[in-house]
Amino acid sequence: MSIFLLLVILLSEEIGLVNFSFLVGAQANERRVVAHVTGDIIIGALFSVHHQPPADKVHERKCGVIREQYGIQRVEAMLHTLDRINSDPKILPNITLGCEIRDSCWHSAVALEQSIEFIRDSLVSSEEEEGLVRCTDSATTPVRVKKPIVGVIGPGSSSVAIQVQNLLQLFNIPQIAYSATSMDLSDKTLYKYFMRVVPSDAQQARAMVDIVKRYNWTYVSAIHTEGKLYKNQDILDIV
Ligand SMILES: *[C@@H]1O[C@H](CO)[C@@H](O)[C@H](O)[C@H]1NC(C)=O
Ligand SMILES: *[C@@H]1O[C@H](CO)[C@@H](O)[C@H](O)[C@H]1NC(C)=O
Numbered sequence: 001m002s003i004f005l006l007l008v009i010l011l012s013e014e015i016g017l018v019n020f021s022f023l024v025g026a027q028a029n030e031r032r033v034v035a036h037v038t039g040d041i042i043i044g045a046l047f048s049v050h051h052q053p054p055a056d057k058v059h060e061r062k063c064g065v066i067r068e069q070y071g072i073q074r075v076e077a078m079l080h081t082l083d084r085i086n087s088d089p090k091i092l093p094n095i096t097l098g099c100e101i102r103d104s105c106w107h108s109a110v111a112l113e114q115s116i117e118f119i120r121d122s123l124v125s126s127e128e129e130e131g132l133v134r135c136t137d138s139a140t141t142p143v144r145v146k147k148p149i150v151g152v153i154g155p156g157s158s159s160v161a162i163q164v165q166n167l168l169q170l171f172n173i174p175q176i177a178y179s180a181t182s183m184d185l186s187d188k189t190l191y192k193y194f195m196r197v198v199p200s201d202a203q204q205a206r207a208m209v210d211i212v213k214r215y216n217w218t219y220v221s222a223i224h225t226e227g228k229l230y231k232n233q234d235i236l237d238i239v
Helices: 002-015 055-060 068-087 108-129 158-171 201-214
Strands: 020-027 030-037 041-047 097-103 149-153 175-177 194-196
Touching: 030 068, 030 108, 041 068, 041 108, 068 097, 097 108, 108 149, 108 158, 158 175, 158 194
Parallel strands: 041 097, 041 149, 149 175, 175 194
Antiparallel strands: 020 030, 030 097
């Protein structure tokens, strides 16, 4: 957690003029850091900044240790990409992209909890537009409502992406995953608001068969994983 906090502070200095903020929300049983960049259009993102909860901490959704490559680097990549797009006058002129990055911890329960936060913000904003939100105390200044997200990027794991999609599609929020390769997600009747930027496992299998044929291999061993991750085995992250 502390490394990530430090990173967020460093990034906020680097970004300078961009209104960049982070907040530590006391949600559920664990405090999760949320990175928020203001803009005209807000894109939600779920990255696995921490490992999934260890077996004895699953019930309290307490995540594991920091993941640098699969978490922090992806957060940085997203912030960098937004900076590049926003500073280029040819891409989206006069529109500033913002984002809200949340931690999925490579775990369905945490990812769903964070997706609920995305949805809640969307619902509150639409109620505000319809004038349904009123201040109970006229003396207090009205709370500035966050802009709703236009879509969600991530999460990384197929099984977690399926859970998140089941929730997001109820609220018509599009989802684009960057590394979920499960063939199940190709079913548009089940996962209506899901898209991905990587080919499904079916394509990978076809490519593997082509390689086997091309080199006339007569014997191939296949090792299967259930998609579960244990400890720090980043190598199994190819889902
Ligand atoms: C962007 O804003 C500037 C200044 O308001 C305006 O001159 C320009 O036409 C706008 N560009 C687009 C693509 O809307
Ligand atoms: C595979 O087998 C075919 C047919 O026997 C042969 O023409 C080809 O050169 C072989 N390829 C390799 C990489 O050995």
